[in-house]
Amino acid sequence: MIQQISLKLKPLQAASQISIQQQAAAELGVKLSDITGFHIIKRSIDARSKQIYFMLTLKVYVNEPFVERESIQFEFDVIPKNAPKAIVIGAGPAGLFAALRLIEQGIQPIVLERGKDVRARRRDLAALNKTGEVNPDSNYCFGEGGAGTYSDGKLYTRSNKRGDINRILQLFRHFGAEENILFEAHPHIGTNKLPHIITAMRDHIIACGGEVHFEQKVTALAIRNNTIEGVKTATGDLFEAKHVILATGHSARDIFKLLHAQNILIEAKPFALGVRIEHPQALIDSAQFHCLIRPDYLPPASYSLVEQVNGRGVFSFCMCPGGIIAPAATDPGELVVNGWSPSKRNNPYANSGMVVTVDEEDFAPFQHHGELRAMYYQQHVEKESFNAGGGKFVAPAQRMADFVNNKVSNTLPGCSYIPGLRSTNLKEVLPAAVHTRLSGAFQAFGKKMRGYFTNEAILVATESRTSSPVRIPRDSTTLQHPQIKGLYPCGEGAGYAGGIVSAAMDGERVAVAILEQLHP
Known part of the structure; x- marks a missing residue:
């Protein structure tokens, strides 16, 4: 049996x-x-x-013959030369999984990625960390695999009504992920292993007759009679197709501006903003596992914290056990931080975003930017953070108790952030609505989790790319933009996903919607 x-x-x-x-x-x-x-x-x-x-x-x-774990058998046939085409803008999880699903359905994907392939992208990340030089098209947010490639590879999602989570995990397994992602409660690939999987996906897309073009930044949508006909890129190329998937991620501000300039409907959207907080991993292990030293048979501990402070949510975001804080800016003069972990999660620090919900009340001073007001508010805070650090992506930082007590830290503890830190009163960097709520939440978290509220912890500003500050509307049935036929907003950048798996599922949904338009 x-x-x-x-x-x-x-x-x-x-x-x-x-x-x-x-x-x-x-x-x-x-x-x-x-x-x-x-x-x-x-x-x-x-x-x-x-x-x-x-x-x-x-x-x-x-008393039964043991059978290896069942896996989904995926069929990726070579696309016929006369197959219909669909342009996929962006090679993040939404774009890549959309492309794979299009191939399964006999539709040729033409993937346009503004950044570089994963291998070339590494050199730009090294320059960002070591010399403070950012390539606006190749960084922690832009390039093959999207923001998730070099920010941990977490595969946990609560979006089980939006698609088939097991199918997404099985696809990752098909392209080289370890089997444990199929059964861990919080599956994780690791930044060191994810690039190989992304490369395998790209090679397979090309082998099946799809196209993948790097360093092709879209600068205009070709539209006639409110119907998409293709896209133009910065290189002067015109790619033609009657179906275009817009999967550009939560940081593609130029795309939001492009849509706004072409009078294509977009909407300002609330998001969350705060800091990245880092503790010694041993402290988190001790608090969560109730032991002085974590034994080898237990993984590095994580946490998830949430608190309501003055009517708004304060919550941990993208927690990285055994991780590293990284500079995730996409333009010079702006400072954004994010976190990632290798597959073994064996670094000495644990970091997490700790963010506060921001909304229309906060965006009010930027009302003159219309539907881009939330984006410009986000950008303003990032510029303040960059200036406070003094340049070259040195980050303003403060010990946790000092932050709550409004005291500039005399010294800063060790930290994984490579470009460096500058002791700063973050009250002068963060908006008052964010600073005051973080202060209240940290004290509450210290009561929930022993040892959490400590001056051994350091706050690094600013964690601001939690989700898109813009939503691109779409019809709930056809998934097309309500104004432009054939344009399919998709993934995190359009406001319909949050994280790798969620974005991948949305990419598949949009690919299926295209098939339904081709064959009603």
Whole structure:
């Protein structure tokens, strides 16, 4: 027989295959020799009490021939030469997964990416970190794979009603991700491994007859009678197609300006803004696992915190155990920070975005920018942060308790941020509505999580690219822009996703919508 069971195991038990089989046999009331194998369906950690447990859901084979884990078989046939075409603007998760789904449906994707391929992109990231030079088209946000490629590769999402999460994870597995992403409660690939997977996806798109063009920045949409006909790029090229997927990510301000200039409907959108906070990983491990030293069989601890302060949400965002803080700016003179982790999450620090919801009340001084008001507010804060750091992406920073007590830190603790830090009173950098709410939240978090509120923690400004400050509207049924036929806003930049998996699912949804337009 084949049985599905749930086990609650101590960490040392969960680290041993034979211990898991012994516990499964006891649960099922059979002999250990009767179990021929098992698959882990779901694995998570319960650290709510002093005793840590691993929660496992297993598929157990009892006196049955063991069968390897089932996987989805994907069919990517070569696209016929006379196939319909669809332009995909952006090679992030939304764009790449849209392209793959288009191929499955017999539609040729033409992917246009403003940045460089993942290998060439690394050199621009090195220059940004070491010399303070930013390439506006090749950085932590722009380039093959999008913002997610060099910011951790987290695959956790709550968007289970927007698409098939398992299909997305299976596709990542198909292109080289490790099997554990299929069952971990919070799957994660790692910034060091994700580029190889992205490269495999691109090679497959090309092998099937799709096109991928790098350093092709879109500068205009070719529109006639409110119908898309193609796009023009900075190189002077015109790419023609009756279907265009706009998957440019949350930081493509030039695209928002382009749409605004061409009188294409867009909307200002609330987002969240704050700082990236970094603790020693050992401190977070101690607080979460109730131990002085984390044993090897436990992964580096993470956390998720949220608090309502003066009517607004303050919450942790993109938490990176064993991670690094990185400069994520897309233009000179603006400072943005983000976080990432390698696959082993073995760096000595834990960082997380800690952000406050911002809305129309905050955007009011930028009302003259119309639908771009939230974007210009975001940009203003990033410029303030850059100036406070003194240039070359040196970041303004402050110890946590000093921040709450409105005191400039005399010294700063060690930090993973490579360009460097400058001790600053962040009250002079962050908007008052953000600063005051962060101060209140940090004290509340210290009561929820032992040791969290400490001067060993450092705040680095500014975490501001949590989501798009602009929404590009689309019809809920056809997924086309309500004004421009054949234009499909997609992913994070259009305001319909948040994170790699969510964006990938939205890319697939839009690809299916195109097929439905071609074959009603």
